[in-house]
Structures are given as structure tokens and as C-alpha cells.
Amino acid sequence: MxxxxxxxxxxxxxxxxxxxxxxxxxxxxxxxxxxxxxxxxxxxxxxxxxxxxxxxxxxxxxGMPLQYLISEWEFYGIPIKVGKGVLIPRPDTETLVDVALKLTNPHAKIIDLCAGSGCISAAIAKNLPNSHITSIELSTQAISYLKKNLLPFKNTVEILNDDVLNKKTAEKFQNIDMIVCNPPYLTLEDMSNLQKEVKFEPSMALYGGIDGLLFYKQISNIWKKSLKKDGWIIFEIGCSQKQDVLNILSQNGFINTKCIKDLSNNDRVVIGQNSIKYS
Ligand SMILES: C[S@@+](CC[C@H](N)C(=O)[O-])C[C@H]1O[C@@H](n2cnc3c(N)ncnc32)[C@H](O)[C@@H]1O
The missing domain is CATH 1.10.8 (Helicase, Ruva Protein; domain 3)
Structure with a gap:
């Protein structure tokens, strides 16, 4: 042929x-x-x-995503292994990494909640090899990709298979400089209108409760005590969630809250700084 x-x-x-x-x-x-x-x-x-x-x-x-067919996709210049059961890294999420790298220091203690393939942890670890990152993920299918993708960064990153919505998980961490999180944030309505290709991705990585805000509400509340005073929380958001997530952070005592747009000019990242010394 x-x-x-x-x-x-x-x-x-x-x-x-x-x-x-x-x-x-x-x-x-x-x-x-x-x-x-x-x-x-x-x-x-x-x-x-x-x-x-x-x-x-x-x-x-x-309709199967091309990324699943070829088992790999690039994120922040790093090849990330993907397949059934793990979310495909999106270019929009690179904005969250840009913001995190600007706000942190080379020796920071960082937690990546809802780590999925590990793309965010890998991008931070590559740029801050002397930081210490804990990547937390609940799905056993996603964990297998997380382990493979973070192997090159094993001196910087630790992996934890746990539930980020459980208070006991958060209580294991104190004096953290930064929490980064791209949580599931689609609403019930979004889930019934998914594009054919997105339907191949795990609903556990997509569905954020009826209003899409479950993870923002729970995480801001449960995890604030793990942050140092002045430590940052950095969330990726859906492009219509800016005001809701800014409000959630303010209600939980975060200050200097702000929204940052992605390269397509959509609201994409919301940040807030912890103003209280909890421990
Ligand atoms: C939107 S994906 C983000 C994945 C990755 N951080 C990224 O940016 O590509 C959300 C991830 O949260 C995980 N997840 C859902 N519920 C969780 C929970 N209660 N605890 C920990 N991880 C959870 C999903 O399995 C999925 O991998």
C-alpha cells in the first residue's frame, strides 16, 4: 500500500x-x-x-477523542499519558499553571486537589523542582495515569489516593503555601448536553453537583485551615462561574480574590489568599 x-x-x-x-x-x-x-x-x-x-x-x-486513541497529549510542553478513565488535559488549564508559577516560591509546599492525569503537578514540578507537591486523586483509574505521568518528577511529587471532599483528608495537611485545583465543575444541565467526544470522558471528572459549585464550596471550607496565613488557593472555573466562586472564597474568609482570563479571553481562574492563621 x-x-x-x-x-x-x-x-x-x-x-x-x-x-x-x-x-x-x-x-x-x-x-x-x-x-x-x-x-x-x-x-x-x-x-x-x-x-x-x-x-x-x-x-x-x-467520536472517540483523538487523545485517547494515541494515548498521549502534550500539556505545558510535557507529554501526558491519557486513556479511558482520566480527563484529557485542556489547553485552558495552562492558565492555572501560569498563575500558580507567578504566585509561588521555589521551595513552596503545594497541594494539587483533583489531580487527574497529573498534568498540573507535572507542569509545576518541572518548573519548580525544589518545591514539594502532593497530588490528590480519588479515582483508581485516574491514579494509574497519575503515577505514570509523575514518575519523572518523583523527587518533587507525592501521590495520595484520597477523597478531597472528606474533612479528614484535609486535616492531614498544615502550613501549605498553595492549593491548586481544577475540580469537576459541570452542572446537571451541562451533563445532559455534553458533546459526543466529551461523553467518552469520566463523569466523575466532569460533574460538579446540580449547580456545578459543589467542589468550590466544600474545598474552600474544608481546606482553608491547611493553608498558611497569606497562602493562596487557585481554582480553575467554568467561564460562567466567576462571580459565584469569588463569593464562595469571600464567604470563607479569603482576601485579594480575583479572576484571571485564559488566552481565549474567557474567565478561567479564580484566586484568593488566606487571611487567617489557623495553626
Ligand atoms: C476536572 S478533572 C481535573 C483533572 C486534572 N487536574 C486536569 O486539570 O486535567 C477533576 C478530577 O477530580 C477527580 N475527583 C472527583 N471527585 C473527587 C474527590 N472527591 N476527591 C478527589 N478527586 C476527585 C476526578 O476523578 C478527576 O480526575
Missing amino acids: VIQKLRKKLNNILKEKEDFAFESDIIISHVTKQSKHSWLFQKEISDQVFIECIELAKKRAD
């Missing part, structure tokens, strides 16, 4: 997708384990490669 023929076939299977040519090429690179630059100049490909590429393209045409 000639490579250009395979490309045409894949483009045809994926014709409904906006970036079909790009996606076809990513699938070929994944299956051949070669960069586009290398396979493009190859005249023939094996039947095995042909069959695998077609199978993946068909799954993609049925």
Missing part, C-alpha cells in the same frame, strides 16, 4: 472532522511510530500499519 493512498482513505473516513487531514497524519505517526517527516517519504507501508490506521480512524469517526 502506498502512503498517499492510506492518507486519502483516512481523510475520507474522517471527513466530518474539522481538522481531518491533521488527525489522519497524527494517526499515521502514532501507528508507524515515526514523525510525519519520516513516513511522508516512505513509498510503501505494511498491511498491518494500514489495518491499524483504518481501525483507529473508524473509532475516531465514531
Whole structure:
């Protein structure tokens, strides 16, 4: 089989997708384990490669996210392993990392709540190798990806399989400089209108209670005592949640609250500073 023929076939299977040519090429690179630059100049490909590429393209045409098909996606310049049971890192979440890196210090004690694939912890650890990060995640499926993704940062990051909504989990931590958290924040209504591709992702990573605010309310209340005075909490938010989350932080005694927009100009991150010495 000639490579250009395979490309045409894949483009045809994926014709409904906006970036079909790009996606076809990513699938070929994944299956051949070669960069586009290398396979493009190859005249023939094996039947095995042909069959695998077609199978993946068909799954993609049925809605499976490309990231799950190729098992990896880049976040903050770091390759992150992904698959069924773990949320695919979104580019919007890089804004949270930018904010965290600006507000913290090189030796900070940091907690990443709802760590998922570990993309946030990995990005902070890569940039602050002398910090100490605890990544907390409840899902056993997600934990397996978290472990793989954070292995290169094992001198900086510790992993805890626990429930962040349980007061007892928070009570294990004191004098923390910064809490970062991208929690599940979709409302019940959002969950009934999910795009076909998002339906492949775990609902545990998406659903934030009827009003989408469950994790913001609980975490602000339960975890504030783990923070040092002047320590920061940094939440990713859905783009319509700014005012609600700012209010939740103020009601829990946080000061200097502020919302930061992402690169698409959507409200994306809300921060607040703990004003009380709890311990
Ligand atoms: C929106 S995802 C964020 C994942 C990752 N931090 C990211 O930014 O890509 C939320 C994560 O919270 C986890 N989660 C849900 N409920 C939890 C709980 N009670 N305790 C700990 N983690 C929880 C989900 O399994 C999921 O991995």
C-alpha cells in the first residue's frame, strides 16, 4: 500500500472532522511510530500499519477523542499519558499553571486537589523542582495515569489516593503555601448536553453537583485551615462561574480574590489568599 493512498482513505473516513487531514497524519505517526517527516517519504507501508490506521480512524469517526486513541497529549510542553478513565488535559488549564508559577516560591509546599492525569503537578514540578507537591486523586483509574505521568518528577511529587471532599483528608495537611485545583465543575444541565467526544470522558471528572459549585464550596471550607496565613488557593472555573466562586472564597474568609482570563479571553481562574492563621 502506498502512503498517499492510506492518507486519502483516512481523510475520507474522517471527513466530518474539522481538522481531518491533521488527525489522519497524527494517526499515521502514532501507528508507524515515526514523525510525519519520516513516513511522508516512505513509498510503501505494511498491511498491518494500514489495518491499524483504518481501525483507529473508524473509532475516531465514531467520536472517540483523538487523545485517547494515541494515548498521549502534550500539556505545558510535557507529554501526558491519557486513556479511558482520566480527563484529557485542556489547553485552558495552562492558565492555572501560569498563575500558580507567578504566585509561588521555589521551595513552596503545594497541594494539587483533583489531580487527574497529573498534568498540573507535572507542569509545576518541572518548573519548580525544589518545591514539594502532593497530588490528590480519588479515582483508581485516574491514579494509574497519575503515577505514570509523575514518575519523572518523583523527587518533587507525592501521590495520595484520597477523597478531597472528606474533612479528614484535609486535616492531614498544615502550613501549605498553595492549593491548586481544577475540580469537576459541570452542572446537571451541562451533563445532559455534553458533546459526543466529551461523553467518552469520566463523569466523575466532569460533574460538579446540580449547580456545578459543589467542589468550590466544600474545598474552600474544608481546606482553608491547611493553608498558611497569606497562602493562596487557585481554582480553575467554568467561564460562567466567576462571580459565584469569588463569593464562595469571600464567604470563607479569603482576601485579594480575583479572576484571571485564559488566552481565549474567557474567565478561567479564580484566586484568593488566606487571611487567617489557623495553626
Ligand atoms: C476536572 S478533572 C481535573 C483533572 C486534572 N487536574 C486536569 O486539570 O486535567 C477533576 C478530577 O477530580 C477527580 N475527583 C472527583 N471527585 C473527587 C474527590 N472527591 N476527591 C478527589 N478527586 C476527585 C476526578 O476523578 C478527576 O480526575
